[in-house]
Amino acid sequence: MKIKILILGLIISLLIGWAHAQDPVEISTTVSGSEKLPIAIPPFPTDAATLKYGSELARIMSADFDFQGEFNLLTANKYPPTFRSLPADWTKIDFEAWRNTEASYLVHATLRQEGSKMVAECRLFDIFSGQQVLGKRLSAETAKDARLLAHLFADESVEFLLNPAGIASTEIAFSGSKGARVKEIYISDYDGANMLQVTHHNAISILPQFSPDGTRIAYFSYKDRFPFLYVYDRRTGQSTPLSTRSGLNNSPAWSPDSSKIALTLSKDGNTEIYVKNPDGTGEQRLTNDKGSDTSPTYSPDGTQIAFVSDRGGRASIYVMGADGSNQRRLYRSSGNAYDPTWSPDGNHIAFIGERSGEGLEVYMMDADGSNIRQLTSSGGYNESPTWSPDSRHIMFASNRSGKTQLHTVTIATGVVRKVDKLAILKTEGPTWGPRRLPAKR
Numbered sequence: 135m136k137i138k139i140l141i142l143g144l145i146i147s148l149l150i151g152w153a154h155a156q157d158p159v160e161i162s163t164t165v166s167g168s169e170k171l172p173i174a175i176p177p178f179p180t181d182a183a184t185l186k187y188g189s190e191l192a193r194i195m196s197a198d199f200d201f202q203g204e205f206n207l208l209t210a211n212k213y214p215p216t217f218r219s220l221p222a223d224w225t226k227i228d229f230e231a232w233r234n235t236e237a238s239y240l241v242h243a244t245l246r247q248e249g250s251k252m253v254a255e256c257r258l259f260d261i262f263s264g265q266q267v268l269g270k271r272l273s274a275e276t277a278k279d280a281r282l283l284a285h286l287f288a289d290e291s292v293e294f295l296l297n298p299a300g301i302a303s304t305e306i307a308f309s310g311s312k313g314a315r316v317k318e319i320y321i322s323d324y325d326g327a328n329m330l331q332v333t334h335h336n337a338i339s340i341l342p343q344f345s346p347d348g349t350r351i352a353y354f355s356y357k358d359r360f361p362f363l364y365v366y367d368r369r370t371g372q373s374t375p376l377s378t379r380s381g382l383n384n385s386p387a388w389s390p391d392s393s394k395i396a397l398t399l400s401k402d403g404n405t406e407i408y409v410k411n412p413d414g415t416g417e418q419r420l421t422n423d424k425g426s427d428t429s430p431t432y433s434p435d436g437t438q439i440a441f442v443s444d445r446g447g448r449a450s451i452y453v454m455g456a457d458g459s460n461q462r463r464l465y466r467s468s469g470n471a472y473d474p475t476w477s478p479d480g481n482h483i484a485f486i487g488e489r490s491g492e493g494l495e496v497y498m499m500d501a502d503g504s505n506i507r508q509l510t511s512s513g514g515y516n517e518s519p520t521w522s523p524d525s526r527h528i529m530f531a532s533n534r535s536g537k538t539q540l541h542t543v544t545i546a547t548g549v550v551r552k553v554d555k556l557a558i559l560k561t562e563g564p565t566w567g568p569r570r571l572p573a574k575r
Contacts, residue, residue: 170206171295173199174213174237174261179222184245184252191254191284195241197325198288198302201551202526203544208237224257229264237261239295243287245280248273252280256287258294268294281327282570289569292524301522305567306529307332307342307351308540310558319353319366324522324566326540326555332366333357333373341384341518342366344567345392350412351565352376352386352395363397365412376414387430387439389456396420396430396439407441407458420458429473432456433501434480440464442472451485451503464503473518476501479525484509486517486530496530496543509543510550516541520566529553531562538562 175196180188199205214231221227224242232240243256251273258268270290272283285302292300304324310331311317317338322329333339335357342353351366363376363383377383381400388395396409405428407421421427425445432439440453451465451474465471470488477484480501487497487508496510496519510516512534519530522542529542540553540561553561 170204171238172206172208172236173239173241174208174235175199175241176213176220178243178245179220180245183247187245187280191243191245191280194281194284195288198285198300202292202300203547203549204296208235212236227259229261232261250276252276252283254283258291298524299569301524301527301569303569304523305570306564307344307567308561308564309340309342311560312558319351322556326553329556329558341563342565343386343388344565345388346390346568347392348568348570352388354384374413376412377410385429387432389432390434390436396432398428398430407439420454421461431475433476434478440474440476440483442474451483465499466503467506475519475521477521477525478523481525484519484521484528486519496528509548518563520564522566523568529564529566531564540564
């Protein structure tokens with residue numbers, strides 16, 4: 135959908151002469167099973183009140199580690215022959231037996247309910263030394279939030295073992311539709327669990343963008359008949375207008391400090407990049423040329439903005455200072471490029487590339503435009519890439535299964551996964567939010 139809006143904007147300025155020449159690309163390397171860290175996460179011991187959570191939280195944590203792409207999760211048939219269950223008292227763990235397995239690390243957690251709260255004491259052990267290398271006492275306000283405890287300790291463990299922290303405690307926002315004419319904005323855990331509808335406009339609402347602090351979501355909607363931009367405040371549950379100019383209002387992008395939003399407007403005849411305050415005030419124009427400029431994305435330090443422009447004859451990726459200065463072409467390969475998004479570590483830009491016979495695929499390049507790498511090869515329609523906070527994964531929408539749904543690709547391994555816990559017909563336009571703490575949503 136994001137690319138469709140972009141193409142509409144491009145038509146306002148001129149018809150692009152599409153070029154499809156094939157350039158060589160470097161395919162990302164993979165991590166072999168022998169290079170992955172072997173770790174065991176058996177079902178956790180529980181008390182009577184938390185009996186149903188021991189196996190569930192261990193399963194959730196195992197999935198979190200597996201998603202990272204750099205861990206080898208031991209299956210139960212590779213546990214010690216004498217193993218039956220983890221003891222409630224961690225000092226009774228038989229490390230000698232575990233040393234005869236492939237595992238290098240072992241996770242132990244005890245769960246208990248204190249009033250309405252769920253409390254977990256989680257430990258990561260180095261099996262060779264038998265020593266605890268990480269320990270956390272975590273609590274959730276309600277048992278309903280218990281799965282977040284597993285996510286949080288997984289993130290802490292990933293930070294200790296790999297650095298930076300993992301992304302299990304993050305959320306995503308996206309648009310979803312159950313019918314043909316209505317799309318609403320939803321949020322969920324990164325794996326699609328705990329899906330929650332946040333807009334109820336009974337209209338087309340798409341392309342949400344999380345603010346870096348996670349408190350607000352900018353999005354595009356026809357809720358007031360015309361294609362305007364809005365900001366949803368998660369603290370109040372209210373949506374307020376961001377831009378209601380005539381023509382196109384789209385492609386919102388937050389500055390790293392959440393104080394500004396870059397966006398695309400066509401009020402002057404062709405699409406140009408502007409910047410505003412989140413309350414819609416302080417509008418400033420950044421681009422001014424005969425081409426069509428759209429899809430801005432801030433660098434993590436806030437000093438630069440990458441964007442799409444057809445000023446050179448085809449849709450390509452350009453970069454400029456955050457004030458609009460020093461505009462220059464960044465992507466110099468042939469073919470069209472759309473939907474740039476800067477990685478949180480500042481090292482890369484992901485985008486959608488269109489090359490002859492390949493459809494629209496996910497690519498990435500170094501922040502200086504070099505080292506272009508193709509990440510997907512579906513032969514279908516892929517769009518709206520968004521980075522995980524640790525810069526290890528990219529989420530995107532794809533129609534490879536026949537209907538548009540969310541998928542992820544892990545950079546180190548090239549593994550593509552469907553976000554399979556989303557209980558909705560069609561999903562598109564994802565944005566990856568920051569890590570969070572236990573709290574009511």
